[in-house]
Amino acid sequence: MEMGRRDVLIGAATLAVTPPAALAAGPGRPMGYAIVGLGGYGLGVIIPQFANCVHSRLAAVVSGDAAKAKRVAAKHGLPDRSIYSYANFDRIRDNPDVDIVYVCLPNAMHAEYTIRAARAGKHVLCEKPMAVSVAECEAMIAACKRADRRLMIGYRCHFEPFNRAAMRLARRGAAGRVRYVRSEHGFVQGDPRAWRLKKAMAGGGSLMDMGVYSLQAARYMTGEEPVAVTARESTDRRDPRFAEVEDMIEWTLEFPSGALAGCQSMYSAGQNRILLMGDRGRIELEPATRYTGNRLWTGEDGREREITPPPGPGKTQFAGQLDHLARCAMTGSEPIVSGEEGLRDLRIIEAIYRSAREGRTIRLV
Amino acid sequence: MEMGRRDVLIGAATLAVTPPAALAAGPGRPMGYAIVGLGGYGLGVIIPQFANCVHSRLAAVVSGDAAKAKRVAAKHGLPDRSIYSYANFDRIRDNPDVDIVYVCLPNAMHAEYTIRAARAGKHVLCEKPMAVSVAECEAMIAACKRADRRLMIGYRCHFEPFNRAAMRLARRGAAGRVRYVRSEHGFVQGDPRAWRLKKAMAGGGSLMDMGVYSLQAARYMTGEEPVAVTARESTDRRDPRFAEVEDMIEWTLEFPSGALAGCQSMYSAGQNRILLMGDRGRIELEPATRYTGNRLWTGEDGREREITPPPGPGKTQFAGQLDHLARCAMTGSEPIVSGEEGLRDLRIIEAIYRSAREGRTIRLV
Numbered sequence: 121m122e123m124g125r126r127d128v129l130i131g132a133a134t135l136a137v138t139p140p141a142a143l144a145a146g147p148g149r150p151m152g153y154a155i156v157g158l159g160g161y162g163l164g165v166i167i168p169q170f171a172n173c174v175h176s177r178l179a180a181v182v183s184g185d186a187a188k189a190k191r192v193a194a195k196h197g198l199p200d201r202s203i204y205s206y207a208n209f210d211r212i213r214d215n216p217d218v219d220i221v222y223v224c225l226p227n228a229m230h231a232e233y234t235i236r237a238a239r240a241g242k243h244v245l246c247e248k249p250m251a252v253s254v255a256e257c258e259a260m261i262a263a264c265k266r267a268d269r270r271l272m273i274g275y276r277c278h279f280e281p282f283n284r285a286a287m288r289l290a291r292r293g294a295a296g297r298v299r300y301v302r303s304e305h306g307f308v309q310g311d312p313r314a315w316r317l318k319k320a321m322a323g324g325g326s327l328m329d330m331g332v333y334s335l336q337a338a339r340y341m342t343g344e345e346p347v348a349v350t351a352r353e354s355t356d357r358r359d360p361r362f363a364e365v366e367d368m369i370e371w372t373l374e375f376p377s378g379a380l381a382g383c384q385s386m387y388s389a390g391q392n393r394i395l396l397m398g399d400r401g402r403i404e405l406e407p408a409t410r411y412t413g414n415r416l417w418t419g420e421d422g423r424e425r426e427i428t429p430p431p432g433p434g435k436t437q438f439a440g441q442l443d444h445l446a447r448c449a450m451t452g453s454e455p456i457v458s459g460e461e462g463l464r465d466l467r468i469i470e471a472i473y474r475s476a477r478e479g480r481t482i483r484l485v
Numbered sequence: 486m487e488m489g490r491r492d493v494l495i496g497a498a499t500l501a502v503t504p505p506a507a508l509a510a511g512p513g514r515p516m517g518y519a520i521v522g523l524g525g526y527g528l529g530v531i532i533p534q535f536a537n538c539v540h541s542r543l544a545a546v547v548s549g550d551a552a553k554a555k556r557v558a559a560k561h562g563l564p565d566r567s568i569y570s571y572a573n574f575d576r577i578r579d580n581p582d583v584d585i586v587y588v589c590l591p592n593a594m595h596a597e598y599t600i601r602a603a604r605a606g607k608h609v610l611c612e613k614p615m616a617v618s619v620a621e622c623e624a625m626i627a628a629c630k631r632a633d634r635r636l637m638i639g640y641r642c643h644f645e646p647f648n649r650a651a652m653r654l655a656r657r658g659a660a661g662r663v664r665y666v667r668s669e670h671g672f673v674q675g676d677p678r679a680w681r682l683k684k685a686m687a688g689g690g691s692l693m694d695m696g697v698y699s700l701q702a703a704r705y706m707t708g709e710e711p712v713a714v715t716a717r718e719s720t721d722r723r724d725p726r727f728a729e730v731e732d733m734i735e736w737t738l739e740f741p742s743g744a745l746a747g748c749q750s751m752y753s754a755g756q757n758r759i760l761l762m763g764d765r766g767r768i769e770l771e772p773a774t775r776y777t778g779n780r781l782w783t784g785e786d787g788r789e790r791e792i793t794p795p796p797g798p799g800k801t802q803f804a805g806q807l808d809h810l811a812r813c814a815m816t817g818s819e820p821i822v823s824g825e826e827g828l829r830d831l832r833i834i835e836a837i838y839r840s841a842r843e844g845r846t847i848r849l850v
């Protein structure tokens with residue numbers, strides 16, 4: 121087994137996020153984004169990232185808090201006509217500065233705002249999980265197709281250098297034949313009032329939030345689609361945080377090659393890890409999917425070699441993501457993490473919940 | 486959360502393997518061991534360990550290979566009357582040099598030689614897994630009880646300093662309330678002719694060998710007995726190594742406290758890890774259960790502090806194990822890893838296989 125920096129560099133040209141035609145055409149004016157939802161993620165994480173973008177700029181904000189929206193707009197030099205409430209959001213159709221709507225709302229609102237954005241003629245970047253049901257995902261895809269608009273899901277790890285390097289190493293067989301993937305994602309969810317703990321807002325518990333990272337990792341590390349899932353859940357219902365949604369859920373995915381993935385998510389302990397085991401070695405990320413500070417190792421059966429991957433497609437994973445959809449919007453090409461990708465995850469998530477409920481393996485076909 | 490060297494030292498007096506009464510009585514002459522089976526483990530690993538023991542010495546060898554037995558006996562200064570074949574093994578009853586029989590045979594032979602040893606009036610140390618079925622375990626326990634002899638299972642990790650320190654940290658709540666334990670154990674089983682790959686000899690595949698470490702870890706890290714198990718297996722039956730036994734098996738244990746354990750074993754990739762997650766931090770071992778070179782960390786959600794545990798009860802985990810049963814034999818006390826402990830694991834192992842076969846959760850009560 122030979123794995124190291126050289127391998128990563130060799131693989132750097134693969135998994136390119138920009139089709140050559142688009143690069144040849146060159147970028148036009150930066151695409152204008154409307155950020156829907158000025159919570160911790162939209163306001164705290166995404167808006168500052170436009171400074172790192174090449175093809176994307178902030179063009180509008182949508183919020184239920186008029187004062188906050190005005191403050192953010194002023195700070196970023198947006199005109200008053202680029203401030204929207206949820207009530208007048210559909211008027212965004214008439215704003216030529218806005219090309220793309222980025223839905224940073226609680227999960228249960230993703231479908232409504234994606235569909236309204238598509239009907240307003242805008243491309244959509246929708247945070248993960250895509251929605252709270254398969255039916256919603258299908259409606260979102262149909263709405264974007266009808267409007268001939270691109271739909272992308274905020275799977276930022278596909279733009280994150282360490283995860284991209286791990287995918288390349290896995291795909292080129294650096295660990296041999298993939299036999300097993302393990303992924304654990306969790307954090308201590310402290311505030312019982314958080315929207316993530318409300319069933320009507322979040323659609324579910326840790327699986328709908330951190331579990332999506334574990335599930336995505338299982339799929340992008342194997343490069344396969346699961347054929348069966350078996351799951352168990354454990355939640356302390358006397359804990360006021362978990363009156364409505366699950367704390368901890370563990371599931372096993374079976375893949376056509378015979379590989380298994382053991383995945384987990386929880387809201388009562390911190391964890392953030394991806395491990396691939398092949399018959400000739402392993403590839404490990406820990407922390408795996410953080411905003412910054414992720415680390416990557418390969419080895420025979422331990423963390424023998426630490427890998428420094430080449431830069432990703434953007435200055436940051438967030439900028440790479442924003443610019444990817446901007447370029448897809450310019451060129452009409454399909455995002456690498458499209459609505460269909462989000463729908464695949466929701467199909468599996470529904471089967472995970474069903475398996476845990478019924479205490480049996482659920483086939484996915 | 487405060488975890489570090491101090492915590493380990495504070496905890497060092499707990500989990501003592503010798504009851505104070507026994508220590509007060511003091512050791513008599515070293516107990517004589519007969520090693521049954523001169524394979525890689527009995528000959529290569531165990532026999533050299535008597536040099537590290539205080540209360541144990543090599544007193545006899547039992548082998549199907551007369552020349553090998555003679556060679557080993559000569560090297561260790563054993564008289565000819567202390568060499569046995571499987572045919573004349575029962576005559577060990579008349580050998581006053583032998584107090585304890587250590588069964589280092591393939592799994593399917595554990596029950597027979599344990600029962601024959603007990604009938605010959607000897608105490609028994611039996612390698613893990615205790616046997617290949619619950620019924621065999623029950624017969625072994627009954628035979629040793631009838632003969633008033635001690636029965637101990639070769640769960641060496643209970644004598645291994647890093648695992649003992651991890652158990653102490655977990656038990657004193659250093660990571661908070663235990664929510665989750667993860668354990669993965671495997672290696673690349675290369676030789677298709679190995680007895681571990683023959684169903685009649687091994688009783689099963691990776692679960693019966695490496696999986697026992699994962700299962701034990703789940704139990705000694707939580708300190709609880711599981712109430713349900715859900716398992717999935719994946720084996721490439723076209724691979725000549727896996728014509729008879731499973732390669733990879735993944736199972737979830739549910740504990741009365743609500744903690745879950747996600748466990749795994751495999752014969753097609755290397756891994757050796759134990760992770761405990763509590764609501765205030767984690768405890769991690771990797772490698773976890775090797776003969777030497779294990780490492781231990783605590784942290785909030787990563788490997789933040791590496792722990793150097795105090796020495797174990799013996800110079801090595803093997804010597805600690807041998808001397809523990811020697812002292813139990815002297816004092817009549819029960820080993821910390823008794824036949825009942827082995828039986829508990831076999832009950833769970835049978836449920837794991839059943840769950841994987843039937844594709845549903847199996848209750849353990």
